[in-house]
Amino acid sequence: MAKRTSGKAHPAQRSGPPSTESGADKVDGRIRRSQDRVLTATFELLGESGVSGFTVDEVARRSGVAKTTIYRHWPTREALVIDACSRISDEQEVPDTGSLEGDLTAILTNIGHLLGTARWSSVLPSIIDVAERDPEFAAIHRRIQHGHAAPLGEVIDRAADRGEIAATADRPTMIAGLMGPLFYRRWFSREPIDEQFVKRIVRNVISNQRTTDDPRPDPGASPSLQ
Numbered sequence: 001m002a003k004r005t006s007g008k009a010h011p012a013q014r015s016g017p018p019s020t021e022s023g024a025d026k027v028d029g030r031i032r033r034s035q036d037r038v039l040t041a042t043f044e045l046l047g048e049s050g051v052s053g054f055t056v057d058e059v060a061r062r063s064g065v066a067k068t069t070i071y072r073h074w075p076t077r078e079a080l081v082i083d084a085c086s087r088i089s090d091e092q093e094v095p096d097t098g099s100l101e102g103d104l105t106a107i108l109t110n111i112g113h114l115l116g117t118a119r120w121s122s123v124l125p126s127i128i129d130v131a132e133r134d135p136e137f138a139a140i141h142r143r144i145q146h147g148h149a150a151p152l153g154e155v156i157d158r159a160a161d162r163g164e165i166a167a168t169a170d171r172p173t174m175i176a177g178l179m180g181p182l183f184y185r186r187w188f189s190r191e192p193i194d195e196q197f198v199k200r201i202v203r204n205v206i207s208n209q210r211t212t213d214d215p216r217p218d219p220g221a222s223p224s225l226q
Contacts, residue, residue, distance in 0.1 A: 037063040038070055042084040047119050050126035051081055085127055085140050088120045094151045100159035104202045107151050108178060112193035115186040120144070125187060149175050169209055177205040
């Protein structure tokens with residue numbers, strides 16, 4: 001049975017209080033709803049123009065929330081952008097297909113789908129750009145990447161526990177080898193991330209890791225010259 005790990009790419013949706021509540025609770029409910037409208041508009045604008053083209057004026061226009069109200073909750077433009085970006089988190093299932101190849105294929109297929117459909121995929125390049133100069137955005141970027149990598153790390157550890165790969169498997173290198181090609185196709189070559197591509201990535205990474213783990217010489221290699 002699959003379970004979920006950290007890692008939905010939209011402003012967090014909060015469950016509002018029951019409609020029978022009144023007074024301060026109703027006020028709090030209105031505040032939460034207006035904040036959600038602001039964050040939704042922020043995400044839309046970040047996806048269209050990135051961090052550099054982001055303005056509070058446009059967020060106010062799209063959300064219908066007054067600038068004065070926005071600044072009451074987020075004192076600066078940067079505070080609003082950072083808050084919105086920090087809410088990027090895709091909740092991903094950790095599959096249990098019974099094999100490492102099946103688990104990795106399921107995870108990468110899901111990430112490949114999200115790279116083509118989720119709003120964070122258009123916002124992330126802008127975050128990466130700002131993260132080069134801003135430590136707060138660098139921390140946000142690290143958190144996003146950790147959320148993407150966590151399910152891969154979990155199924156790799158599980159495969160090592162059941163002896164499918166060596167306990168000394170190079171986990172960071174495996175994760176980089178799995179994630180890197182997807183990001184390359186999404187933002188550089190812009191080729192499709194299809195099923196055949198995902199399966200080749202998974203098989204190559206598993207094969208390379210098993211070759212590295214096996215101390216026996218390659219039977220196809222030429223004998224060393226003495």
